Amino acid sequence: MDAMEANQFREFGKTMIDYVANYLENIRDRRVLPTVEPGYLRPLIPSEAPQKPDSWKDVMDDIERVIMPGVTHWHSPKFHAYFPTANSYPAIVADILSDGIACIGFSWIASPACTELEVVMMDWLGKMIGLPEEFLACSGGKGGGVIQGTASEATLVALLGAKARAIHQVKKEHPDWRDADIAEKLVGYTSSQSHSSVERAGLLGGVKLRGLPTDDSNRLRGDTLEKAIKEDRDAGLIPFYAVATLGTTSSCTFDNLEEIGPVCNDNNVWLHIDAAYAGAAFVCPEYRYLMKGVEMADSFDFNPHKWMLVNFDCSAMWLKDPNWLVNAFNVDPLYLKHDQQGSAPDYRHWQIQLGRRFRSLKIWFVLRLYGVENIQKHIRKQIGLAHYFEKLVKSDERFEVTEEVLMGLVCFRLKNETNEVNERLLKRINARGTIHLVPSKIRDMYFLRMAVCSRLSEESDMEVTWKEVRESADDVLEKKVNGF
Numbered sequence: 001m002d003a004m005e006a007n008q009f010r011e012f013g014k015t016m017i018d019y020v021a022n023y024l025e026n027i028r029d030r031r032v033l034p035t036v037e038p039g040y041l042r043p044l045i046p047s048e049a050p051q052k053p054d055s056w057k058d059v060m061d062d063i064e065r066v067i068m069p070g071v072t073h074w075h076s077p078k079f080h081a082y083f084p085t086a087n088s089y090p091a092i093v094a095d096i097l098s099d100g101i102a103c104i105g106f107s108w109i110a111s112p113a114c115t116e117l118e119v120v121m122m123d124w125l126g127k128m129i130g131l132p133e134e135f136l137a138c139s140g141g142k143g144g145g146v147i148q149g150t151a152s153e154a155t156l157v158a159l160l161g162a163k164a165r166a167i168h169q170v171k172k173e174h175p176d177w178r179d180a181d182i183a184e185k186l187v188g189y190t191s192s193q194s195h196s197s198v199e200r201a202g203l204l205g206g207v208k209l210r211g212l213p214t215d216d217s218n219r220l221r222g223d224t225l226e227k228a229i230k231e232d233r234d235a236g237l238i239p240f241y242a243v244a245t246l247g248t249t250s251s252c253t254f255d256n257l258e259e260i261g262p263v264c265n266d267n268n269v270w271l272h273i274d275a276a277y278a279g280a281a282f283v284c285p286e287y288r289y290l291m292k293g294v295e296m297a298d299s300f301d302f303n304p305h306k307w308m309l310v311n312f313d314c315s316a317m318w319l320k321d322p323n324w325l326v327n328a329f330n331v332d333p334l335y336l337k338h339d340q341q342g343s344a345p346d347y348r349h350w351q352i353q354l355g356r357r358f359r360s361l362k363i364w365f366v367l368r369l370y371g372v373e374n375i376q377k378h379i380r381k382q383i384g385l386a387h388y389f390e391k392l393v394k395s396d397e398r399f400e401v402t403e404e405v406l407m408g409l410v411c412f413r414l415k416n417e418t419n420e421v422n423e424r425l426l427k428r429i430n431a432r433g434t435i436h437l438v439p440s441k442i443r444d445m446y447f448l449r450m451a452v453c454s455r456l457s458e459e460s461d462m463e464v465t466w467k468e469v470r471e472s473a474d475d476v477l478e479k480k481v482n483g484f
């Protein structure tokens, strides 16, 4: 017996759509951080699965009772932690369709629409953000795009492609060297400010990865990279891979691609660009100066699931020559072969896992239902809100803004106060429970990060956030004076 007939699905589904719409429209009224303690959930539900089916209405009733008390409301305009994660109605509806079709698009024949829409959507997106033609499938060259689950996967996949390329090239010169001996000599580069997933890619890929120092503005510079490459070559190592970040996690800083690119190209080092958050801003031509030099990269990745209104998971990755991946990961058992092999990408070769969802549907729905113009408006509005908050912070002489505000992130701290006092400020803000922020630290300076995260955010939300920060500072500084 089916647990649910189509008519019940219609009712349940429509009820859920109403619930989600109400949840999102009224999300401001919820406390952004839950107050539950670890282990809160187990006592609220039975210790075993039911023998006989529950009704879907019982399940609906349990959402507010069991789930919502333990939800951190990432889409509340009062949530300013990390970076945004996208949420839009067109993307949610697309995921319903994807889940209805529920295909596993590992090869072209496994669902031709799944592969073909992905190829075209990656071209649409690439054109929207001004990527050079060589990255696009429509150029007719080798290049093309693929949807990865996350930016972390993209960094790892690019590293594995670079590793395969390096081993292949070294073997041409030294046919007697074993792969393992070559891999031991490989060395990659990134900056001390890159995301932790880059260091992790080095560990997972079994290669050395150096975190290089940045300049006073926290940017990785070409001469630093060049010096490191020379040192390593002199020590008998083989430089093969570099990751530049456009929009670092701590402070949304942009590495200097115009300097890094030629160093990589001259030294046969694969350049991967991690623009996980900030890449979405390149949909607005006025921000493309920050990606100058992108044509020198071998691969580029940004997350539409962060700032481009496409729900998680959707990380857009382009490669100038995907063959390095395809060849590196190509195992071809008989049950996955098909007659049209080679005429369209078999995306299983471009990624780590075999299975993949029909994720391009959500890009298609979002781009069609918003149009490029509204996506540009969204980005510009959120950057405008960050500048508004910056102005509020600067209006209070107790505070300083510690990094130039370029995107939707404002880094700030209590001026002339110790890290400890600033840590107390953050604790106080989060304990009040109205807004949620996370900190970061660069060169031993602790600061607070205010990211504009919700698509619903307005100036009035920035004012609420600023009031929380200001009043928390009053508390913390007053306690300091009173000797607490």
Ligand SMILES: Cc1ncc(COP(=O)(O)O)c(C=O)c1O
Pocket: 083, 149, 150, 151, 152, 153, 195, 197, 245, 247, 248, 249, 274, 275, 276, 277, 303, 315
């Ligand atoms: C610069 C940068 N790279 C990578 C990541 C990791 O993204 P993902 O969760 O898609 O792996 C982040 C996350 O915030 C990031 O800011």
